[in-house]
Amino acid sequence: MNLVRLMIWKEFAHIRADRLSVRLMVLPVFGMLFILGYALTTEVKNIDIAAVDWSATPESRSLIESLRANRLFRWQSPSPTVDDARRRLDKGEIKAVLVVPPDFVRTLNTAEGAHVQLLVDGQDANSANVARGYLSAVISQWAMQRFVHGLKARGLRVESLVPVTVSPVILFNPMLKSTWYMVPALVVLLVTIITGLLSGLSIVKEKTAGTFEQLMVTPVEPHHVIVGKTIPYLLIGVAEICVFLALAVLWFRLPFRGNFFVLLLFGVVYMMSSLGIGILTSTIARSPQQVLFLVWFIMIFFILLSGFFIPIDNMPQWVRNIALINPIRYFMFAVREMFLKGSGIAELWRELLSMFAIGVTVFSAAVLLFHRRAK
Amino acid sequence: MKRRIIAIAAKELRHIMRDWQTLMVILFMPVVMMFLYGYALTMDLIEVPVLVEDPSLSQESSAIVRAIDATTLFRVIGSVRVASDPERIFKEQHVKVLFRFPPDFAAGLRSGAHGAGIQVLIDGSDPNTGTILRNAVESLVLKAALEVLGIERPEIVTVDQRVLYNQEQKSALYFVPGLMAILLLMISALLTSLAITREKELGTFEQLLVSPLRPGEIVLGKILPYLALAAIDGTLILLVGYASFGIRVAGSLSFLAAASVVYIFTSLAIGLLVSTVARNQQQAMLIVLPATMLPTIILSGFIFPLASLPIALRCISALVPATYFLEIIRGVILKGTGLAVLWQPLAVLGGIGILLVAVSVKKFKVQL
Numbered sequence: 001m002n003l004v005r006l007m008i009w010k011e012f013a014h015i016r017a018d019r020l021s022v023r024l025m026v027l028p029v030f031g032m033l034f035i036l037g038y039a040l041t042t043e044v045k046n047i048d049i050a051a052v053d054w055s056a057t058p059e060s061r062s063l064i065e066s067l068r069a070n071r072l073f074r075w076q077s078p079s080p081t082v083d084d085a086r087r088r089l090d091k092g093e094i095k096a097v098l099v100v101p102p103d104f105v106r107t108l109n110t111a112e113g114a115h116v117q118l119l120v121d122g123q124d125a126n127s128a129n130v131a132r133g134y135l136s137a138v139i140s141q142w143a144m145q146r147f148v149h150g151l152k153a154r155g156l157r158v159e160s161l162v163p164v165t166v167s168p169v170i171l172f173n174p175m176l177k178s179t180w181y182m183v184p185a186l187v188v189l190l191v192t193i194i195t196g197l198l199s200g201l202s203i204v205k206e207k208t209a210g211t212f213e214q215l216m217v218t219p220v221e222p223h224h225v226i227v228g229k230t231i232p233y234l235l236i237g238v239a240e241i242c243v244f245l246a247l248a249v250l251w252f253r254l255p256f257r258g259n260f261f262v263l264l265l266f267g268v269v270y271m272m273s274s275l276g277i278g279i280l281t282s283t284i285a286r287s288p289q290q291v292l293f294l295v296w297f298i299m300i301f302f303i304l305l306s307g308f309f310i311p312i313d314n315m316p317q318w319v320r321n322i323a324l325i326n327p328i329r330y331f332m333f334a335v336r337e338m339f340l341k342g343s344g345i346a347e348l349w350r351e352l353l354s355m356f357a358i359g360v361t362v363f364s365a366a367v368l369l370f371h372r373r374a375k
Numbered sequence: 376m377k378r379r380i381i382a383i384a385a386k387e388l389r390h391i392m393r394d395w396q397t398l399m400v401i402l403f404m405p406v407v408m409m410f411l412y413g414y415a416l417t418m419d420l421i422e423v424p425v426l427v428e429d430p431s432l433s434q435e436s437s438a439i440v441r442a443i444d445a446t447t448l449f450r451v452i453g454s455v456r457v458a459s460d461p462e463r464i465f466k467e468q469h470v471k472v473l474f475r476f477p478p479d480f481a482a483g484l485r486s487g488a489h490g491a492g493i494q495v496l497i498d499g500s501d502p503n504t505g506t507i508l509r510n511a512v513e514s515l516v517l518k519a520a521l522e523v524l525g526i527e528r529p530e531i532v533t534v535d536q537r538v539l540y541n542q543e544q545k546s547a548l549y550f551v552p553g554l555m556a557i558l559l560l561m562i563s564a565l566l567t568s569l570a571i572t573r574e575k576e577l578g579t580f581e582q583l584l585v586s587p588l589r590p591g592e593i594v595l596g597k598i599l600p601y602l603a604l605a606a607i608d609g610t611l612i613l614l615v616g617y618a619s620f621g622i623r624v625a626g627s628l629s630f631l632a633a634a635s636v637v638y639i640f641t642s643l644a645i646g647l648l649v650s651t652v653a654r655n656q657q658q659a660m661l662i663v664l665p666a667t668m669l670p671t672i673i674l675s676g677f678i679f680p681l682a683s684l685p686i687a688l689r690c691i692s693a694l695v696p697a698t699y700f701l702e703i704i705r706g707v708i709l710k711g712t713g714l715a716v717l718w719q720p721l722a723v724l725g726g727i728g729i730l731l732v733a734v735s736v737k738k739f740k741v742q743l
Contacts, residue, residue, distance in 0.1 A: 018657075032669060035673070035674075035688065035691075036673060038684075038685050038688060044680065044683060045682065045683050046682035046683060047682060048682070074682075090710055090712055090716060091712075091716050092702065092706065095682075115534075115535055116534055116535070117534075117535045117536075117537065118534050118535065118536045118537065119537050120536065120537070120538050121540055122538035122540050123540050123548070123549050123705055123709050123710075124549055124680055125549060126503075126680075127680050128538060130506075130507070132536055132538075133507070133510055133511075134510065135534060136534045136536075137510060137514065139534055140514070140534075164484065164491050164492070164493055164516055164517060164520040165491075165492050165493070166493050166495055166512055166513045166516045166517070167492065167493070167494050167495065168495045168496075168497055168509045168512055168513070169494060169495065169496050169497065170497050170499035170505055170509065171461070171462065171465060171496055171497065171498055171499060172462075172465070172498060172499055172500050173499035173500050173502060173505065174499060176499050176502035176505050176506060177502060178502050178503075180500070180502075181500055181501050181502055201657060205657070285396070286396075287394070287656075288656050288657050288660065289394070289397060289569055289573075289656060289660075290394070290396050290397055292660050292664075293396075293397055293400045293401075294400065296664075297400055297404055300404075300408065301407070301411065304411055304412070305411070309678065311420070311501065311504060313421075313422075313423075314420060314421065315414070316414055319411075319414060336500060337466070337500075340500045341462070341465065341466050341500070342466075343466050347466045347467055
């Protein structure tokens with residue numbers, strides 16, 4: 001037990017000694033939380049759009065006016081011709097063009113109805129989809145209003161045209177703020193990166209410095225080394241969860257509806273996986289550079305499949321199958337549910353079990369491999 | 376001079392080959408990432424699980440539920456008579472939407488006085504999904520109700536939509552150019568800074584400096600192999616993109632290559648600058664990752680559209696070289712535009728590169 005305590009103390013001494021690395025670890029991480037907290041938004045807004053209004057009638061102006069009342073679009077000066085608009089699209093000045101044809105008013109009152117044309121820059125499929133959906137919805141609303149207005153003017157009954165009213169209510173995140181969704185996920189990512197990378201670098205640093213052999217000829221056993229290399233980073237991870245939680249609540253004004261101790265429990269179980277991956281890579285790798293690449297590679301892979309910004313349910317089946325073994329995914333889901341819905345173990349026990357199973361597997365693989373390498 | 380540069384380059388190449396694990400990661404990562412990003416990055420929502428609370432149990436309501444289920448957006452996973460605690464349902468059953476029909480739904484639908492009211496509860500945790508669902512439910516339900524009643528509503532204005540540049544709306548088309556920007560930066564900036572700091576760490580850098588080699592030759596020789604590696608990776612990405620996602624370069628290949636060289640030059644300059652600041656490999660990594668990789672991924676418009684960023688962050692993104700490279704490369708690959716349209720970002724990109732090289736050469740000399 002004494003040896004373990006010494007190893008832990010030694011690791012903390014290492015961490016303290018490497019001032020620059022500590023500073024580099026701490027500052028960018030907080031910087032990241034703040035930048036990412038605001039930047040990571042899948043919300044689409046400020047799409048630059050221009051109109052080509054060939055009709056130039058009160059009707060066409062009213063149609064365009066009805067589209068203005070939303071921050072989804074930023075209306076740029078209108079283009080005189082479609083060719084000119086096309087050039088501006090090519091340059092990237094605007095992302096969408098609404099063309100109102102010259103016969104707009106005349107066709108508006110015919111049976112077939114009027115046609116307007118929408119050109120959308122489809123490079124970013126998500127933004128394009130949102131823009132198209134919104135424009136169509138508002139235009140058909142405008143048309144409906146006009147139609148109803150016309151019927152009323154003629155003294156006709158209009159209720160039968162709107163037989164249902166739909167009242168949507170948004171739960172858990174009523175203002176639909178992206179920070180509420182992204183900041184909990186960021187806490188998960190930052191804890192993952194720090195614990196995974198730091199623990200990964202700790203063993204390989206001893207290898208390159210040649211102190212690993214020295215350590216192995218002392219009475220210290222391999223499992224002492226592992227415990228000594230894990231506990232400090234586990235403690236750092238727990239401390240980080242607390243700090244990030246405080247920042248999320250105090251700075252980003254997130255609600256934390258769950259239980260603090262349940263969050264810590266999930267964090268500790270999760271860190272078995274992240275620390276395990278770190279130890280595993282640093283056992284395999286021979287240089288810090290290799291650790292970095294391996295950890296970076298694994299992280300990118302897992303983060304993408306974690307539901308961080310793309311819902312896992314949207315992915316094809318085979319990708320979803322791979323995502324089943326992704327520990328980040330369970331932790332991220334659990335943390336978000338705790339923050340926003342106040343879920344506890346009663347709702348999240350499946351995630352806890354999965355994380356535990358993955359953590360035990362990864363960690364014992366790391367220990368086994370380390371033992372073999374140490375001998 | 377040429378011979379000495381080649382000698383240094385050959386030495387660096389040997390370093391690279393000896394560390395074959397890293398080499399494998401560098402060569403295979405782009406391919407794996409492309410497949411993942413190409414297939415996994417679809418923002419389209421499909422088959423969102425939905426629950427229905429229907430105390431009326433009428434023909435009309437079940438016809439509307441069937442219509443909801445028939446869309447690709449929704450999948451009705453069940454129906455309950457009474458949902459007394461909706462929040463609990465959301466927590467336990469992982470549904471995203473709960474449609475609540477009133478008990479007198481059928482009567483309300485036919486009365487015509489106020490219309491029947493349907494309440495729709497939507498899980499807003501994910502704002503993007505929440506917005507899409509909210510926008511979709513109203514017109515969907517209205518259309519289904521009109522169909523049930525057999526009413527035809529006149530179409531007054533039709534919106535003819537045309538999607539340009541990426542007609543099939545494949546997300547791969549958007550992400551492959553972005554991936555190129557990230558991988559080229561990673562290879563050029565990260566690997567060169569590591570290569571130079573490694574020599575510093577081992578003390579062999581001083582040995583190189585006291586040799587007859589001039590500092591410029593050392594730097595050039597160290598950079599060349601990584602330039603080649605970056606070029607190979609870039610080609611690999613384009614080839615895989617073509618073979619598996621059918622992505623063709625719409626514009627001129629030679630312009631694309633020229634722009635890439637400018638970008639690689641700027642990235643190498645970042646690597647050089649970092650290696651003048653960092654004293655060992657770990658520090659180099661810790662500087663490169665948060666200071667260059669993350670802004671490149673997050674603030675360049677790779678995933679998150681630039682227009683949605685707050686103004687302060689848009690100022691930072693104006694300093695990120697990848698922002699300009701992405702504009703160029705997306706322009707060339709997707710729109711087929713060339714120098715005539717893209718000279719501005721290209722000039723800025725080159726300008727940033729020259730500035731960085733000037734600063735790092737100055738720092739380099741001070742260190743000597």
